[in-house]
Each structure stands twice: as C-alpha cells, then as structure tokens.
Amino acid sequence: MSDPEIVAAYEAKWGLDQPLPVQYINYMKNLFQGDLGTSIRTKQPVLSDLAQYIPATFEMATFATLISIILGLLFGLLSAARHNKLPDHVLRVISLMGISIPAFWLSILCLYFFYLRLGIVPGSGRVSAEWLGASFPTGFLIFDAITYGEPDLLRDALSHLILPSFVLAASTMGILTRTVRSSMLEAMQQDYVRTARAKGLSEGRVLRHHVLKNGLIPSVTMFGLSYGSLLGGTVLVETIFSYPGIGLYAYKAASTLDFPAIMGTTLFIAAVNVLMNFFVDIIYALIDPRIRY
Amino acid sequence: MGEVLLEVKDLRTQFSTEHGIAPAVDGISFQLEKGKTLGIVGESGSGKSVTSLSIMRLLQEPAGRIAGGQILFKGEDLVKLSEKEMQNIRGAHISMIFQEPMTALNPVYTVGEQIAKVFMVRQKMKKKQARQKAIEMLALVGIPSPETRVDNYPHQLSGGMRQRVVIAIALACNPELLIADEPTTALDVTIQAQILELMKNLQKKLKTSMIMITHDLGIIYEMADEVLVMYCGQIVESGSMQEVFHHMLHPYTEGLMHSIPRLSDEAEELSTIEGIVPSLYELPKGCRFHPRCPYARKLCQTEEPELLEVSPGHCSRCHRYSDMWKEG
Numbered sequence: 001m002s003d004p005e006i007v008a009a010y011e012a013k014w015g016l017d018q019p020l021p022v023q024y025i026n027y028m029k030n031l032f033q034g035d036l037g038t039s040i041r042t043k044q045p046v047l048s049d050l051a052q053y054i055p056a057t058f059e060m061a062t063f064a065t066l067i068s069i070i071l072g073l074l075f076g077l078l079s080a081a082r083h084n085k086l087p088d089h090v091l092r093v094i095s096l097m098g099i100s101i102p103a104f105w106l107s108i109l110c111l112y113f114f115y116l117r118l119g120i121v122p123g124s125g126r127v128s129a130e131w132l133g134a135s136f137p138t139g140f141l142i143f144d145a146i147t148y149g150e151p152d153l154l155r156d157a158l159s160h161l162i163l164p165s166f167v168l169a170a171s172t173m174g175i176l177t178r179t180v181r182s183s184m185l186e187a188m189q190q191d192y193v194r195t196a197r198a199k200g201l202s203e204g205r206v207l208r209h210h211v212l213k214n215g216l217i218p219s220v221t222m223f224g225l226s227y228g229s230l231l232g233g234t235v236l237v238e239t240i241f242s243y244p245g246i247g248l249y250a251y252k253a254a255s256t257l258d259f260p261a262i263m264g265t266t267l268f269i270a271a272v273n274v275l276m277n278f279f280v281d282i283i284y285a286l287i288d289p290r291i292r293y
Numbered sequence: 294m295g296e297v298l299l300e301v302k303d304l305r306t307q308f309s310t311e312h313g314i315a316p317a318v319d320g321i322s323f324q325l326e327k328g329k330t331l332g333i334v335g336e337s338g339s340g341k342s343v344t345s346l347s348i349m350r351l352l353q354e355p356a357g358r359i360a361g362g363q364i365l366f367k368g369e370d371l372v373k374l375s376e377k378e379m380q381n382i383r384g385a386h387i388s389m390i391f392q393e394p395m396t397a398l399n400p401v402y403t404v405g406e407q408i409a410k411v412f413m414v415r416q417k418m419k420k421k422q423a424r425q426k427a428i429e430m431l432a433l434v435g436i437p438s439p440e441t442r443v444d445n446y447p448h449q450l451s452g453g454m455r456q457r458v459v460i461a462i463a464l465a466c467n468p469e470l471l472i473a474d475e476p477t478t479a480l481d482v483t484i485q486a487q488i489l490e491l492m493k494n495l496q497k498k499l500k501t502s503m504i505m506i507t508h509d510l511g512i513i514y515e516m517a518d519e520v521l522v523m524y525c526g527q528i529v530e531s532g533s534m535q536e537v538f539h540h541m542l543h544p545y546t547e548g549l550m551h552s553i554p555r556l557s558d559e560a561e562e563l564s565t566i567e568g569i570v571p572s573l574y575e576l577p578k579g580c581r582f583h584p585r586c587p588y589a590r591k592l593c594q595t596e597e598p599e600l601l602e603v604s605p606g607h608c609s610r611c612h613r614y615s616d617m618w619k620e621g
Contacts, residue, residue, distance in 0.1 A: 192397055194391065195391060289400070
C-alpha cells in the first residue's frame, strides 16, 4: 500500500505491532487507570472527547425517556382500560408503528415536515448559530440556561431537542405501550382483583390500587431493557440531526476506523446500560414486596 | 319459618362464548332464612360458582350475564341495581370468600392494608383506627400474634393463614350474608377442619347467614341447614340437610353419596358416577342426568322432569316420583 517504514512506525505508535492479547492487557491496564486511549481522529484523549459529548446525549436521552414513559404509560393504560374498543385499536396501531418504523426514515420524514415544510423547528445541531461561540459551564444546556436565567437559550435548546428526542422515543414508547397494556390486562384477570371488587371497592379504586401496581412491575423491566436500545438509537438520530453527542461521535469514529474511540463509546454505552438495569432492580424491590435482596 | 334474607327466583345466567351460549345457571329458585346456612353441592361445571357470582353481580361482563330472574335480598332485587348501588351491597351486606387463598390476596399490599381498606372505604375510618380494627379482625379469625402479622405480605403466610385473612376481609363489616365458594378446597385436610370450625363459630357469634358452595358432601353435613344439589345449571334435589342425607330422592345425589370413600369399604376401587358431566352446549334431551342414570327409562330420554315436591319441603327433579313413571 505505501511505505512499509511509515506503516511500521504507525503500528508501533498505536501499539498495533504487539500480539493481540498484549494489546488487550495494555488496554485493560490503561482502562483501570481511567485512560481510554487517544482518538486517532481527534488526537484527543477519548475520555475527554466523551466528557465533551456526554451532556448533549444525556439531555436528549433524558428527554426521549420522559416522552416515551409518559406517552407509553398513558397509551398503555388507556388501551387496557378501553380494551378492544376504538381507542385501543388506534393506540395499538400507533405503538406498532413506533416500534417498526426505522429511526432514520422517521428522522428524515420529521425533518421534511416540521423543518422544511412547516418550519416550526430548527433543522439540525444543538443550538442556533448565535450561541455557537458561547461557552457553557456544565455543558448541560437546559440546566445552564435555567441556572443562569437565559430564557432565549432555553427556548432555543428545547426547540433543537424536541424533534430528535421524539424520533428516539418512538420505539421505546411503542414497546412500553404494549407492555403496559398487556400487563394491565393480565393483572385485571387476577383473583385478587375479584376479591377487591367483592369488598365493594369502586371500579376506579380497583384499577388504581390493585391493578396498577401489579401491572407496572413487568413494564419497569421492559423499560430497563429498552434503555440500551435507546442509547444505540442515538447513533442514527444524532447523525441525521447533526446533533453533537456520543452517537455522532461514535458514527464519525466508526467511519474513520478510529478504534480507541469506538471501544470507548461502546464501553460507555454498555456501562450506562448496566447502571440502568441496576436501578431497575432497585426499583423492583421497592414496588414488589416479594423481592428482597 | 324465620325471616327470609335472600330469595332467588328463576335465576338464569348465560355465558356467550365462541361455541355459542352456555346456560350456566338455568332457572334456579331458592330461599335462605336469616342465620341459616344453605349448602350448594355439585360437580365442577354444575353452576354453583356462577350462582354465587350472580348474587354478587361479579360475573365477567359482557361474556357472562344474568339473562333472567330475580335475586331478592331483603326484598330488594339485586339484578335491577346499578353498579354503584351494588358496590354498597358488596362487602357491607353480602361478602364472599373465594376458593384460592394463594391468589385471592394482592401480593403487593400487606394483609393489614387489605383488611383496613374495607374499614376505610366502607366506614370512612382513619388509617390508624382502621389498622387497629384490622388487628382485631386478625385476632378474631385466630391468627396468632396479630400485631406483627398485620404487617406481613401474603407470601409470608401459609395457605391456611391466608384463608383466615380472606375470611377476615369478608367479615370485616359484619355482613348479613356470607357466600363461601369452596373455601377449603385448596387446603389440606387438617387445615380444612380448622377453617370450617372457625367459620361455624364466627357464624354463631356474628349471626351471619351463609351460602356454602362445595363439591364435598362431608362439608355440607357439617355446616348446612338446607341443601341444594345442582346438576348442569339446575337444581335436581333440595331439602333440609337431614331429609336429603337420610331420604335422598335423586339418583345423582345417590351417586354423589356413594362416591364418598368409607373406611369400612372392602372394595379396592373407588366408586364413581359413570360417565361425565355433559357439555352445556350439547345438553342431552329429556332429563339432563339420564345418560349417567342407572334407573333411566325411555321416558327420561324424551321428557324433561319437573322439580317436584315429593314430601313437604323436599323436592326432586326425577321422573320416578311423577305419575308418568307409574303409568309407563
């Protein structure tokens, strides 16, 4: 391909001349000292690159999570309460579409309508041009805008956030709707619900006290599982919306074979996923008295 | 004759399923006097549980519905009441104990909360006071150290304990009528005896009327004043416990009685009633019991027998006591 000397020097610089197990051990050694290596593309330590992009992705993921939980719960409960009636059918179609429409296509569709045609949201990025030079103390725009009292920045950041968050939330929202619906319907069939009715409780009380708590247990698991796919989804969504977060960073790393960056992002997403499921297990113990650790 | 608490007149309850309409309860009538116990006995699918769910108006609508008849509780027709009015009856005036203590309690609330709820909703008690009443109820149903048990979750209690909790919930508001649907079927024999003893004592103490639903004639013998024998959604024999046990009239009652294994029996095999309960979708013509009846004649295959009063207060749905039998 090219000058073998340059190749050898490059390989020596990145440690690629070592056998694979040695490379792995070196990576692990560095990892435990908080060193994720240096990005080939940006020439910066991967850790500082990640630290720079995490706030943006965290904001979007949190927003998407809120949207999917609120809509998923609402749709799921409504669907179960109006089982096999019109609202149920409509919501089932919506949740199916949420799950099955690919994120990249939904992104493009949303951009076309809401940005190009209607012009009600900005097309890409995290902030408008006028804020680009500004420095933000924590990097969490919404947080900074609120603490420093910048309503214009808040409005600007939110308007950039809404569309990609919605696209990101679509599939999780669909999965949650279906899980909530089916677990509520199952809970309604239980003997203890009949006992509650036999006590003379009103239908609303039966649903609120006896069905809801039991019905939410499977949904909590489902949420923990789908959070990982939500983070994975940021790669596509951030790329399409040119949103400077972990996802866009991962995409650029992958397309330039920036392997330290690829490994770093993968590791980060995996760690967040483990953490999320850890929290889910804790929540489990809080809502289900049969589970004690 | 005492004061009538509950009178069921020609009750018909149907289930519509994909196979058609199943007449689960097909025109039954009976009366229950205050303070008395009525035993309803029959095989699975005879309509005894559906009868109790109809009285409670707890059928799974719209699949199951009351198609006709009256359920007069203290003279008021429960069939005509709205769901809202029915909620004031349930728990306060008519309570129910279910078969499966393992699943009848909500796993995510303590037993104390589940009992206290009744007081808070029904008698508008404050939380603390309701909790105190819940402890009293646990003591009443014979649960040891109720002060600590009140904070237990159902999974921390044994089957017998749970059934005691279910009874405590049912009796919390001192209802006039208690419906017990196979309350001891899921329990082992020694616990069964304890629970029956408890129910008997509580009934005496609280002067509750009771409908006891079971497939176990032994329980009827222990508990009931009056007996209804049900088969395929109909009453086939009814009368006082003494009459039915000592002068049984219907071949199905005879069959049930002979199916009880006795210690003195020399036979190796248990005796059973031949055949199976017919499907509600394809009921036999004539008498519904004739395919399994040892006395069946031609008449039984074509004519449906009426419920006849053979001796005072003792009825049987069998052609053997009709005039047609003597003729043919």
